[in-house]
Amino acid sequence: xxxxxxxxxxxxxxxxxxxxxxxxxxxxxxxxxxxxxxxxxxxxxxxxxxxxxxxxxxxxxxxxxxxxxxxxxxxxxxxxxxxxxxxxxxxxxxxxxxxxxxxxxxxxxxxxxxxxxxxxxxxxxxxxxxxxxxxxxxxxxxxxxxxxxxxxxxxxxxxxxxxxxxxxxxxxxxxxxxxxxxxxxxxxxxxxxxxxxxxxxxxxxxxxxxxxxxxxxxxxxxxxxxxxxxxxxxxxxxxxxxxxxxxxxxxxxxxxxxxxxxxxxxxxxxxxxxxxxxxxxxxxxxxxxxxxxxxxxxx
Numbered sequence: 001x002x003x004x005x006x007x008x009x010x011x012x013x014x015x016x017x018x019x020x021x022x023x024x025x026x027x028x029x030x031x032x033x034x035x036x037x038x039x040x041x042x043x044x045x046x047x048x049x050x051x052x053x054x055x056x057x058x059x060x061x062x063x064x065x066x067x068x069x070x071x072x073x074x075x076x077x078x079x080x081x082x083x084x085x086x087x088x089x090x091x092x093x094x095x096x097x098x099x100x101x102x103x104x105x106x107x108x109x110x111x112x113x114x115x116x117x118x119x120x121x122x123x124x125x126x127x128x129x130x131x132x133x134x135x136x137x138x139x140x141x142x143x144x145x146x147x148x149x150x151x152x153x154x155x156x157x158x159x160x161x162x163x164x165x166x167x168x169x170x171x172x173x174x175x176x177x178x179x180x181x182x183x184x185x186x187x188x189x190x191x192x193x194x195x196x197x198x199x200x201x202x203x204x205x206x207x208x209x210x211x212x213x214x215x216x217x218x219x220x221x222x223x224x225x226x227x228x229x230x231x232x233x234x235x236x237x238x239x240x241x242x243x244x245x246x247x248x249x250x251x252x253x254x255x256x257x258x259x260x261x262x263x264x265x266x267x268x269x270x271x272x273x274x275x276x277x278x279x280x281x282x283x284x285x286x287x288x289x290x291x292x293x294x295x296x297x298x299x
Contacts, residue, residue: 003274003285005217006298007264008038009064013067013290015040018272020286024055028293034071034284038296041069041078047093060095061086068254070121075143079118083108083133087145099131099139101142102148104199109154120160126168128185130159132296138173142160142188151186152275160253162204164231172211174201174253178211179236195235202250203265206231207258210278212239213249214265221249224231226256228279242282243273266292 009016017023026042037051044065045059054195064081071077076088077096108116119134129141137154138161142148152158157176164170172179178193178201193199196215198256203214205266209231215225216224227236249268256265259284264274270289273282 003262003276004263006259007272007285008296008298009130009266009289009292010040010294010296011292012140013269016289018274018286020289024050027216029066031294031296032294033124033299034068034076035073036050037068037071037073039071039076041066043135045082047076047078047088059088059091061093063095067117068120070123072123072127077129078120078294079121079131081117082115083118083136085118085131086239089212096145098141098146102139102150104136104150110135116290119158120162120262122161122163122171124163124168124171124185125166126185128163129165130161130167130171130174130186132158134159138171140184142185151182152180152189156180159202160204162206164206165259172204172206174204174213174215176200178215179204179211192229193236193258195229195237197223197225199236203253205256205263206263207256207263207275208261210238210258210263212256212258212263212265212279214256216247216250219250221268224248224250226251226279228242229244237268239275239279239282241280242275242284254294257294257295257297259299262297264295265295266295267290 014022016025029041040048066078068079078086085096115235119130139148160174162172169185178199198217201215205212226239229236272286274285
């Protein structure tokens with residue numbers, strides 16, 4: 001399977017291949033793999049399931065708009081605006097009441113004064129769930145969402161949480177303070193910025209034995225770049241081979257992906273770059289796309 005068969009690009013103008021072929025003609029909000037199928041959140045309002053080239057509109061998102069999705073077989077969770085979580089129940093998305101009652105919820109906020117969003121979701125190899133609220137930190141559930149526990153200082157301002165695909169308890173977070181990582185499912189966190197030109201991180205991905213991270217000088221995205229470092233630690237190295245020295249705006253949450261030797265990221269100007277050597281070298285594989293919402297790779 002070559003890059004064109006493995007790389008999926010969610011845009012405001014449809015779910016696309018690198019060649020620009022539209023697979024699903026919707027405004028993609030978020031997408032996630034779940035075994036042999038994909039979950040797709042469209043326009044913040046509709047949940048789709050994709051399998052064997054077929055698409056099924058599964059359930060509408062009622063109330064605040066959907067922001068992110070995660071799946072596990074036929075189970076799906078949708079994070080929404082205003083800091084809520086929905087679970088698929090039959091042909092409906094029902095509120096996860098335990099998440100609405102999570103400890104510390106009253107302290108969640110945004111710098112501009114609006115309500116916070118559930119921005120990203122992750123599940124580790126043991127099934128532990130992680131929900132990133134912006135700004136509300138990362139909450140963990142080890143009982144399939146029955147209860148939720150805060151795991152770090154909400155002022156670390158996390159933009160994406162990511163679980164290692166095969167190693168239980170190994171979790172990463174792209175935050176305004178740099179990379180945060182944990183080997184005990186968020187029981188403790190360590191901060192890492194060694195080698196980075198700035199700490200404002202927006203997206204993370206794992207490919208092979210390498211961690212990829214996007215960072216810039218702030219929320220406006222000046223001098224944005226993608227970095228790589230070994231999963232086991234060591235200084236970050238800025239990716240420069242095959243990509244511009246800097247990007248003008250952020251490589252945003254969910255725009256960076258990795259799986260089975262292939263990595264890719266999208267840019268604010270509608271380009272996508274890919275790497276088959278864990279981020280050492282890159283090549284452009286798509287350009288002039290509609291606004292990018294998410295990048296994903298078929299394992």
